[in-house]
Amino acid sequence: MTAQDRAPEVRVFADAAAAVDVLLGEVRAALGRRARPLLGFATGGTFHPFFARFAAELQQGAIDERAFVATHLDEYLGFPPDRRGGMVHELVSQCPPFGSMLVHGTMVPVPHDGDPERLRAHEERLQRLGGLELQLLGIGRNGHLAFNEPGTAFELGFHRTDLAESTRQDARARFSPEEPPQRAATAGIASILAARRLVLCAFGAAKAPAVRRMLRDPVGVACPATALRRHGNSLVLLDRAAAADSGLDAAPAAG
Numbered sequence: 001m002t003a004q005d006r007a008p009e010v011r012v013f014a015d016a017a018a019a020v021d022v023l024l025g026e027v028r029a030a031l032g033r034r035a036r037p038l039l040g041f042a043t044g045g046t047f048h049p050f051f052a053r054f055a056a057e058l059q060q061g062a063i064d065e066r067a068f069v070a071t072h073l074d075e076y077l078g079f080p081p082d083r084r085g086g087m088v089h090e091l092v093s094q095c096p097p098f099g100s101m102l103v104h105g106t107m108v109p110v111p112h113d114g115d116p117e118r119l120r121a122h123e124e125r126l127q128r129l130g131g132l133e134l135q136l137l138g139i140g141r142n143g144h145l146a147f148n149e150p151g152t153a154f155e156l157g158f159h160r161t162d163l164a165e166s167t168r169q170d171a172r173a174r175f176s177p178e179e180p181p182q183r184a185a186t187a188g189i190a191s192i193l194a195a196r197r198l199v200l201c202a203f204g205a206a207k208a209p210a211v212r213r214m215l216r217d218p219v220g221v222a223c224p225a226t227a228l229r230r231h232g233n234s235l236v237l238l239d240r241a242a243a244a245d246s247g248l249d250a251a252p253a254a255g
């Protein structure tokens with residue numbers, strides 16, 4: 001396989017809502033590929049329209065919550081599942097069935113104390129669960145994936161990290177009037193690339209420069225999202241605004 005072959009498939013939609021059917025299709029495809037797959041979800045406003053629909057499918061029984069195990073990418077240090085602002089708290093608020101999955105142990109939270117031993121054990125637990133069949137991803141304005149900020153080695157697994165200033169700025173509203181956290185535990189780029197299927201979503205003009213760098217810049221730690229081009233089974237879903245700097249907007253795919 002050549003470097004070129006590893007470029008993600010990119011689809012451009014009129015708006016974020018139009019991409020939700022594709023995301024649900026990716027979840028269904030993952031459920032069809034193996035029994036009780038491990039599905040990695042992502043936080044951020046990017047996924048809120050998806051979670052509204054996904055939660056409804058789970059609540060109506062159209063997707064069986066016992067048919068998969070769920071996990072996620074990252075957590076602010078010191079944020080247990082019931083603490084507002086935390087990633088698990090967000091996931092459960094956006095998709096209430098995750099709350100009962102947490103109770104049943106089928107939603108696997110990232111250890112929020114960032115203890116290296118626990119993070120290693122978490123990574124091993126994901127492997128014992130069969131490894132990630134599907135990992136959903138957003139992208140930071142600075143090109144981060146999960147909380148892998150620019151400069152982070154691609155070889156790292158789950159680890160503790162300091163947050164970039166732009167990341168803290170973007171998180172300010174969710175913690176107001178408190179200051180946003182400085183540190184987090186995150187899946188490393190190596191953990192993310194170990195997933196068998198990656199689907200990255202970016203919507204809105206604020207993401208357009210990061211999307212261009214992800215797709216066009218040399219692959220390297222200056223833009224962590226370029227790691228996607230090392231994967232070989234990835235899909236990027238954009239709206240026209242997020243695609244605008246990448247020379248893709250003139251030829252939108254179906255959607």
Ligand code: GLP
Pocket residue numbers: 042043044045046047073074137138139140145146147167
């Ligand atoms: C946080 C998460 C990332 C996510 C990003 C984008 O930084 N750690 O995984 O991609 O937010 O968030 P939003 O979708 O709100 O733009």
